[in-house]
Amino acid sequence: MxxxxxxxxxxxxxxxxxxxxxxxxxxxxxxxxxxxxxxxxxxxxxxxxxxxxxxxxxxxxxxxxxxxxxxxxxxxxxxxxxxxxxxxxxxxxxxxxxxxxxxxxxxxxxxxxxxxxxxxxxxADKGDDDVFDNCxxxxxxxxxxxxxxxxxHDSDDEGLLLPESSDEDNEGIKLKFKNFVAAVDMESPIFKVGMLFSDAIEVRQAIKQYSVKNRVAIKFTRNTKKKIEAKCKEECSWMLDVAEDSRTNCLMVKRYIDGHKCQKEWELNYVTARYLANRYVEGFRDNDRMTLKSFSKVVQKELNVTPSRHKLGRARKLAMKAIYGDEIAQYDMLWDYGQELRTSNPGSKFFLNLQNMCFHTCYVSFDACKRGFLSGCRPIIFLDGCHIKTKFGGHLLTAVGINPNDCIYPIAMAVVEVESRASWGWFLNTLKEDLLIDNTGPYTIMTDRQKGLVPAVRDKFSDSEQRFCVRHLYQNFHVLYKGETLKNQLWAIARSSTIPEWEFNMEKMKSLSKDAYAYLEEIPPNQWCRAFFSDFPKCDILLNNNSEKKVDKNVELSNTCYILPAGKGVFQVTDKEHQYIVDLMAKHYECRRWQLTGIPCNHAISCLRSERTKPEDVVSFYYSTEKYMEAYGFNIMPVRDKASWVKMNGPKVNPPIYEKKVGRPRRCRRKQPHELEGGTKISKHGVQMHCSYCQGVNHNKKGCKKRKEDIKAGKQQASAAPSEQHGNEDFMPLQNIINNSSRVDLGPLPESNFIATNRKAAVQPPITTATKEGRATIRKRKAEPRKRNTQPSKKSELKKREETKKK
Structure with missing residues (x-):
């Protein structure tokens, strides 16, 4: 100086x-x-x-x-x-x-x-003035x-301007360097001398992404927190040197030699399963059924590399784990989820049972669904179960109602290990206590006759009317008696709304197949035939998962009904070859369809047309929009993020014991031939196979014995079928969890509005000595002399009619 x-x-x-x-x-x-x-x-x-x-x-x-x-x-x-x-x-x-x-x-x-x-x-060497100007x-x-x-400079992302130094020697000088922005530059990294990185992790990710993007095999010759050196193959001159800079306290590219002389690679070590999972997790979120073949095509098209099939499978597994979460970790979060559910939705129930510190049963119900069912739905409950297609399996038990639009309305659900009488009994008992049902008489239960369900309903809802789903009934019927004619006749019997019509269709079934007639005779008709249904719940549905436009359908069917007025609201209706009496004032109809459903049938619609009355005006009030709004007038509040859940610190919940089965797990169940509807190709179920070599039946050319005799015999590989293992059906007692809710509680559940309005027509509970009224009634009956019952029952009437027909 x-x-x-x-x-x-x-x-x-x-x-x-x-x-x-x-x-x-x-x-x-x-x-x-x-x-x-x-x-x-x-x-x-x-x-x-x-x-x-x-x-x-x-x-x-x-x-x-x-x-x-x-x-x-x-x-x-x-x-x-x-x-x-x-x-x-x-x-x-x-x-x-x-x-x-x-x-x-x-x-x-x-x-x-x-x-x-x-x-x-x-x-910087001589002639590198542009490097100084840029820095x-x-x-x-x-x-x-x-x-x-x-x-x-337009933005701070273009470069890093260091603050002015207080030192006299550096006064007035600002150093400017380009930053590496991971959100923008990570997809296609471009390195330059003087580029800044936030930490060593960002540098490693950028080098790996550069290797994948350019399909070159780059290795780390030095890899520490403060200095990273990367080189390509020996015959290639590409080199990158990143070290910590004292002026910026960041990692800076000190030396960079660009240009490759090596060949492109088809397989790279940096294309790992985790890298593929993180890159294509959104693709699996949109299409979780993407096959490995399709996944391989997507990877090859975008990255131009060909990873192995095993690596693609591991990547798909990691992506599914990121989307749906870790199953094992989710079991241990059930205590916290239950408390959060009761906090966000006061009145909701969440019961969890453990067996040997492993998950056993779980019951969930929302307060809004229960209140909506009791306020705006009819007293009919549909029970069904299905398999859970996860690693640890299980069964999902559901209880649904029917809303004013004849569509399903969820009430409660449960997850159990095995579908059995014990599991169904536990679920029905919990549901009964949850809905505060003391008198089961007014309720109607429809089931699909699953394993242990019928006896469980008989035990827990002993006074309720029990119905069977006809579709599940036909599945068992179809195993023994096949044919489209028998199928249509079975549905005709189930749709019979009167006893004479039921007798006529049963006789027709007897003429078609006596064995099928005997099979249906063993099933009580009040459980699957409309002629014996109670008209109290105003529902004649035969399936536990179906809905249809009934009013429009009945209007179309009324074009064949011709009426003859008799006065005072009484009509004689002729429908093809049958005649019916309709009393609009007394609401009495011989076909019983209006009584069963609360919706006017085609005969009543033809009479209402002459009276200038719309069919919608006489439909039961429980199909109105007011009842629909009452059913859906309660909100299900969403739960917070799991990071905000209260830690309950309950006992650790381990998943059920997992036993891997032989073979590849099935994605879908094997459907029966009658279940395949709307397909573009006919099923080959039941078709006899013919050999192209000997023209024999029930074998092909590969398994032809005659062909094997003519040529050298080949080795056959046989595989044994996996053995089925059943779970334990012993259950722990129900474990109640205290509800510490911070929201406003709506109080106890009300009584069913439908039952309260139609209490006189409802089935009364049996008289017992548990109440004062019951004890008083029993004392009066004992004091009075017994009267002999002279009224015949329905079964005796049917027997008399059969005897008269035989005579």
Missing amino acids: APTRRILGAFPPSYGKVYWLLPGKTFSDGLRRINSDASTNSMVVLAPRFRTLLLYVDHQDILESINWDDVALSTPASIPIVASRERSTMNRKDSDVKPIEGHDIDDDDDIDVDPDFVDSEYE VEIEEVASSKMVVKLPE
């Missing part, structure tokens, strides 16, 4: 103004005036890096009067050069600079500019009217 000050001291202020030029810049944007120690220090800082700087002396203030837009286009030949780029040697004896105190300087040596001097480990930015405003404007 001393020689520089001596040179500048040779130009007094009266001699002229002194300027210096930034290396690689022009007069319009690089000329700086030297008028203070700060401006001198700015120039001195750059001297060790560029060694030669240009100085200019303005004797007549020419630079202040020049138009700088014109200067940028002209040559600076007219300005005299005071100092050239040639190296100068200065003798210490000729200088007036005193040595700095505390430093020893040899008086015999001259102070020369060392050509081998290196200021930094990563010094160093100097701001200096001259005292004259000339103002040099520096380029502005």
Whole structure:
């Protein structure tokens, strides 16, 4: 610095103004005036890096009067050069600079500019002025009217500007580096010298992504938190050196050699199963049934690599785990979920039972669903169960109602290990207590005759009317008695709404097949035939998962009904070869369809048409929009994120014991031939196979014995069928969890609105000594003389009719 000050001291202020030029810049944007120690220090800082700087002396203030837009286009030949780029040697004896105190300087040596001097480990070579311009930015405003404007940056993401240093040597200098933005640059990384990374993890991810994107095998030769070196193959010159920079406290690209001489790779170590899962997790979220073959095509199209089938399978498994969560971890979160459910929805129930510290049963019901069922739905409950297709399996038991639009309405559900009488009994008992059902007489239960369900309903809902789903009844019927004629006749018997019609259809079934008739005779008709259904619940549905537009259907069927008015609302209706009496005032109809459903049948609609009455006006009130709004007038509040759940610290819940079965797990159950509807290809179920070699039956060419005798016999591989294992049916007692709810509780559940309105027509509970009224009634009956019952029952009437027919 001393020689520089001596040179500048040779130009007094009266001699002229002194300027210096930034290396690689022009007069319009690089000329700086030297008028203070700060401006001198700015120039001195750059001297060790560029060694030669240009100085200019303005004797007549020419630079202040020049138009700088014109200067940028002209040559600076007219300005005299005071100092050239040639190296100068200065003798210490000729200088007036005193040595700095505390430093020893040899008086015999001259102070020369060392050509081998290196200021930094990563010094820029000659001709790399553009590197300095991109990394160093100097701001200096001259005292004259000339103002040099520096380029502005639109956003902070383009580069990192270091704050001004308080040191005199670095005063006025800002360093500018380009940042690596992972959200934008990670998909296609491009490295540059001076690029900054936040940490070593980001550098490793960028190098791996670069390797996958360019299909080159890059290896880490040095991999630490503060220094990372990566190289390509030995015959390739590609190299990247990233190290920590003290100026930014970040990792910076110190050296980068671009360009590959190696061949592209088809298999890369960085294309791991986890990498594929993270990249294509959204694709599996949209299509969770994507096959490995389709997945392989997607990977090859986008990345142009061919990973193995096992790696693709592991990637799909990890993606599914990220989407649906870890099954084992979810079992241990049930305590916290139950508490969150009761907190967000007061009145909801969540019961969890363990057996040997493993999951056994779980019951869930929402308070909004229970209140909606009791307020706006009819007292009929449909029970069904299905398999859970997860690793640990299980069965899902459901209880649903029917809303005013004849669609399903959820009430409660449970997850059990095995579908059995014990599991169904536990579920029905919990449901009964949850809905506060004391008198089961007004309720109707429809089941699908699953394993253990019928005796469980008989035990827990002993006074309820029990019905069977005809579709499930036909599945068992179809195993023994096949044919479309028998199927249609079975449905005709189930749809019979009167006893004479039921007798007629049963006789027709007897004429078609006596064995099928005997099979149906063993099933009680009040459980699957409309003629014996109770008209109290106003529902004649034969399936536990179906709905249809009944009013529109009956209007279309009324075109064949011809009426004959008898006066006072009484009509005689002729429908084809049958005649019916309809009394609109007394609401008596011989076909019983209006009584069963609450919806006018086609005979009643023909009578209402003559009375100028719309069919919608006489439909039962429990099909109205008011009841529909009552059923859905309660909200199911969403639960918070699982990070906000209260930790219950309950006993650890382990999943059920998993036993892997032989073979590939099935995605879908094997459907029966009558279940396949709407297909484009006919099923080959029941078709006899013919051999193309010997024209034999029930074998093909591969298994033909005659062909094997003619040629050499081949080895046959036989596989044994897996053995079935059944779970334990012993259950723990029900475990109740205290409800610490912070929301407003709506109080106890109300009584069913339908039952309260039609209490007189409902089935009364049996008289027992448990109540005062029951004990008093029993004492009165004992005091009164017994009367003989002279009214015949329905069974006796049927027997008498059969005897008369035989005679």
